[in-house]
Amino acid sequence: MKETSGLKKIISILIVIVMILAIAGMVCFAQTSPSVCVFFVGAFFFFIGVLGIINNGLTLKNSPLLIFPFAGIIIMFSAASFIWDFPILEKIRENMELIVPIVVLVILFCFGAGLFIGTIIFRKRKKEKCTYAVQAQCIDLRKDPEESLYSPVYKYYYNGREYIYESRTSSNAKPPELNGYREIKINPENPDEVWITNYSIVFSFVGIMLMVISSYILYSLLK
8 A cells, every 4th residue: 555655646746747847838838839838738737637536536526537638638639730740630730620629529428428327336336335224414504605505414323323424515406404304325334424316316417418418519510
């Protein structure tokens, strides 16, 4: 474990150095070569995503991190098509107005598919682990002061011990009744692990919508 942690730290430091160099490249070429400057912007976005994935892992919760490396790749290829004269890059430049929307839509479709499939896997694992039903009381609704989002906090008991669970997802849907009760599932071997089915369904729905919308627009572009 220590060796893995040390390797992760070294890789993170190297990526931070590359990001600093990318920022320096942006500043150096901002006036003299805008295309090169944009290329470094793409590199910066790409490595932000890579750094986030390395440090936090790739889970359902932080899957939006994938947007950064994908966006970085698109920006770098777009800028490269104006810098170098390779045949493939020339074709990209000539068809930029069509290629960029297609790539963005494909990324959205893949992100939606990942969200949908990831949610199915997440639900399956949670269902296998969280098998014990308890009545949980909503003791607080922590709201975002700038938005109409809330994160309910639940209190429940298992084997005579009190547990507090704060939802990791925020929503603007109808909040649960304060001091009211609802049934949740917990892991008997690890009572801190909770499964609230409603929240996982939302991610499945979002994934499906992303796939449907991106597929429809992509079909309209290529028709």
